[in-house]
Amino acid sequence: MKVLIAEDSNSDRLILVRLISGLGHSVIEASDGTEAVNLFREAQPDLVLLDALMPRMDGMEAARQIKAIAGERLVPLIFLTSLTGARDLARCLDAGGDDFLVKPYNRVVLEAKINAFNRMRAMHQALSDQRDHIRRQHLQILEEQRTARRVFDNIAHTGCLDAPNIRHHASPLSVFNGDVLFAAQRPGGGTLVFLGDFTGHGLPAAIGAMPVAEIFYGMAAKGFGATDILTEVNRKLRRIMPVGMFCCGLMIEADFKYGSVRAWNGGLPDAWLVRSSGDRVPISSRHLPLGVLEPERFSVSMMVIDVSPGDWLVLMTDGFPEARNGRGECLGEDGVESVLAKLMPWHEPFEALLAEMREHTGLPDLADDLTLCCLQIIEPGASESLPGKAPESVLSGPADWHCVYELRDRTLADFNPLPLLLHICLEVPGLRSWSGEIYTMLSELYNNALEHGVLALPSAWKTSPGGFSRYYQERSRRLEQVHGHHIRFSLSHQPGEGGGTLTIVCEDSGDGFDYAEYTAARSDVPMASATGYAGRGLAILRRMARKLRVHSPGNRVEVIYDWRLPGTATSGGAALPTNEDSE
Amino acid sequence: MNDKPHLDVEALAELQDVMEEEFEVLIQTYLADSRSRIDSLKEALLAGDADQFAKAAHSFKGSCINIGAPRLGALCFEAEQLGKQSSLAPASGVLERIDIEFSEVSRRLQNFDSEP
Numbered sequence: 001m002k003v004l005i006a007e008d009s010n011s012d013r014l015i016l017v018r019l020i021s022g023l024g025h026s027v028i029e030a031s032d033g034t035e036a037v038n039l040f041r042e043a044q045p046d047l048v049l050l051d052a053l054m055p056r057m058d059g060m061e062a063a064r065q066i067k068a069i070a071g072e073r074l075v076p077l078i079f080l081t082s083l084t085g086a087r088d089l090a091r092c093l094d095a096g097g098d099d100f101l102v103k104p105y106n107r108v109v110l111e112a113k114i115n116a117f118n119r120m121r122a123m124h125q126a127l128s129d130q131r132d133h134i135r136r137q138h139l140q141i142l143e144e145q146r147t148a149r150r151v152f153d154n155i156a157h158t159g160c161l162d163a164p165n166i167r168h169h170a171s172p173l174s175v176f177n178g179d180v181l182f183a184a185q186r187p188g189g190g191t192l193v194f195l196g197d198f199t200g201h202g203l204p205a206a207i208g209a210m211p212v213a214e215i216f217y218g219m220a221a222k223g224f225g226a227t228d229i230l231t232e233v234n235r236k237l238r239r240i241m242p243v244g245m246f247c248c249g250l251m252i253e254a255d256f257k258y259g260s261v262r263a264w265n266g267g268l269p270d271a272w273l274v275r276s277s278g279d280r281v282p283i284s285s286r287h288l289p290l291g292v293l294e295p296e297r298f299s300v301s302m303m304v305i306d307v308s309p310g311d312w313l314v315l316m317t318d319g320f321p322e323a324r325n326g327r328g329e330c331l332g333e334d335g336v337e338s339v340l341a342k343l344m345p346w347h348e349p350f351e352a353l354l355a356e357m358r359e360h361t362g363l364p365d366l367a368d369d370l371t372l373c374c375l376q377i378i379e380p381g382a383s384e385s386l387p388g389k390a391p392e393s394v395l396s397g398p399a400d401w402h403c404v405y406e407l408r409d410r411t412l413a414d415f416n417p418l419p420l421l422l423h424i425c426l427e428v429p430g431l432r433s434w435s436g437e438i439y440t441m442l443s444e445l446y447n448n449a450l451e452h453g454v455l456a457l458p459s460a461w462k463t464s465p466g467g468f469s470r471y472y473q474e475r476s477r478r479l480e481q482v483h484g485h486h487i488r489f490s491l492s493h494q495p496g497e498g499g500g501t502l503t504i505v506c507e508d509s510g511d512g513f514d515y516a517e518y519t520a521a522r523s524d525v526p527m528a529s530a531t532g533y534a535g536r537g538l539a540i541l542r543r544m545a546r547k548l549r550v551h552s553p554g555n556r557v558e559v560i561y562d563w564r565l566p567g568t569a570t571s572g573g574a575a576l577p578t579n580e581d582s583e
Numbered sequence: 584m585n586d587k588p589h590l591d592v593e594a595l596a597e598l599q600d601v602m603e604e605e606f607e608v609l610i611q612t613y614l615a616d617s618r619s620r621i622d623s624l625k626e627a628l629l630a631g632d633a634d635q636f637a638k639a640a641h642s643f644k645g646s647c648i649n650i651g652a653p654r655l656g657a658l659c660f661e662a663e664q665l666g667k668q669s670s671l672a673p674a675s676g677v678l679e680r681i682d683i684e685f686s687e688v689s690r691r692l693q694n695f696d697s698e699p
Binding site: 053081 | 594597598601602605608609612613615616638641642644645646648649650651
């Protein structure tokens with residue numbers, strides 16, 4: 001230790017210097033108060049011995065100044081005194097002294113006091129260092145969270161969460177509470193929403209959220225549907241997350257054209273379909289959370305519900321029903337349901353739920369650890385006006401090519417070729433701007449070929465109420481039994497001025513269907529039944545393509561699609577006269 | 584009235600032990616300081632400055648106690664009390680006894696090593 005001795009008596013100072021040096025400490029000496037304060041400032045000693053009575057500045061004043069200079073640093077200050085009155089001794093301590101040493105000096109007492117103060121000083125230093133360390137670490141964690149948040153935002157941009165038909169509450173730092181909420185438009189129309197709640201919180205939860213965001217947005221943009229995305233998310237989380245860490249999740253795939261919603265709930269509280277009539281359908285958890293099961297045992301069977309424009313889907317993490325009021329009572333899933341039950345027809349559930357939550361907690365703001373999202377079913381086509389992706393720069397790439405891709409038997413049941421086919425088409429420079437239409441055409445051709453061609457499913461089932469589920473059950477059953485069948489896509493692209501021509505031929509091994517009768521039947525059904533499925537597919541193709549040919553016996557459909565770069569001319573075949581041939 | 588010994592032999596022996604070869608320097612420093620303190624006391628008395636008289640007596644007392652001259656220390660305490668009470672009249676008597684005791688202490692300290 002470095003010890004400052006301030007004592008005006010030369011002989012007393014000599015004795016102290018000798019005693020303290022003898023204990024192994026270094027010593028600096030002052031012979032009055034002013035010198036003591038100056039030396040303290042310069043040399044920053046660890047301990048001060050101060051005579052109470054000194055010329056120029058007495059010990060009391062020097063003590064006050066020294067303590068002021070020391071600030072947060074603990075510098076023990078011991079008064080040297082031959083004062084004997086209790087009041088005089090008390091004054092020394094009042095002036096900032098920590099103890100006093102009475103003359104004549106006793107070597108044993110002096111050593112014991114110095115050692116005691118050294119321990120106290122060391123402990124204070126350790127505590128201060130730890131406090132500073134914690135303070136620095138806390139700042140570092142906040143900075144890291146901000147950085148992580150920026151990285152996360154770059155991956156999990158808001159998607160289409162800002163769309164007019166989506167209402168949501170999610171804390172800006174919700175990812176550090178384990179909550180994630182993503183929404184994306186599908187290339188061919190319709191919306192995907194994923195709500196997730198990771199076990200744990202802080203960085204571990206946020207780290208798990210990154211790949212989920214990447215998978216969701218990446219696959220959604222490529223045209224993958226809910227089942228493929230869920231399968232991939234489960235596979236990824238199962239691989240990267242430690243045992244005991246997983247993600248409760250809820251996926252909604254809303255198809256506005258077909259008027260259907262497919263839902264998968266693994267471990268989240270009941271979500272609800274609230275119809276504009278006021279009727280409610282619960283979407284309960286029927287699966288284990290994501291990241292728990294081996295890929296082979298993971299089930300993506302989804303609940304299928306018919307919906308109409310104006311219906312609302314209500315999704316929430318467990319922070320919502322578990323929010324507590326002042327008496328520690330949870331709102332509960334019953335509380336949520338009773339809010340929805342009291343909704344007037346055509347009223348929005350989002351505001352009603354937020355209002356209930358504010359009343360329940362008595363707080364104006366919602367807590368950080370709950371996420372609520374409501375998705376409204378809208379008229380088909382309305383979503384096309386929603387903000388889309390920024391157009392990508394046109395780079396060189398394949399523009400003149402032809403390829404044939406044939407899927408057979410089991411693969412028809414197990415594999416969705418649309419993302420792959422879309423990917424091949426979008427490699428054409430500039431064609432990405434039309435990914436929505438191309439996806440729609442591919443999807444219509446493929447679904448017609450598979451469902452009506454290969455599986456021979458009657459489309460009329462879909463028009464009956466509740467027939468949609470039956471249709472899908474039958475589809476799954478027949479897919480299991482496919483044998484000796486194929487679907488063949490032949491894709492060609494030729495460049496043109498400011499755009500090009502894409503030709504898609506889709507041929508299946510089915511018996512075909514009577515196109516003339518089909519057309520006649522369709523004209524009897526007014527297109528006002530837009531949410532109906534039957535007859536809808538070819539109408540869409542006809543609207544998009546310059547030419548639509550159905551080759552006899554109705555199992556080979558050819559689409560010729562013209563496109564222009566945006567801004568060069570009217571695009572696609574929509575503006576051209578309808579042109580159909582039947583061979 | 585003051586039956587304390589001129590020197591605290593035990594305390595001095597310990598100081599000798601602590602100071603080792605510097606013991607002689609310490610004794611000479613104490614003696615020189617003491618002479619100037621006695622001068623300060625005399626000046627204060629002449630000037631009639633009771634406060635200064637008390638302070639000088641207080642400091643002198645401290646170094647006397649530390650060096651092991653208890654009787655001189657006790658006399659300084661008397662002087663300090665008188666100064667604090669502003670009774671400078673009886674102080675000159677005390678100062679005279681301080682002078683005499685200091686001569687005694689001084690003589691004994693010079694010969695301390697030779698004492699048994």
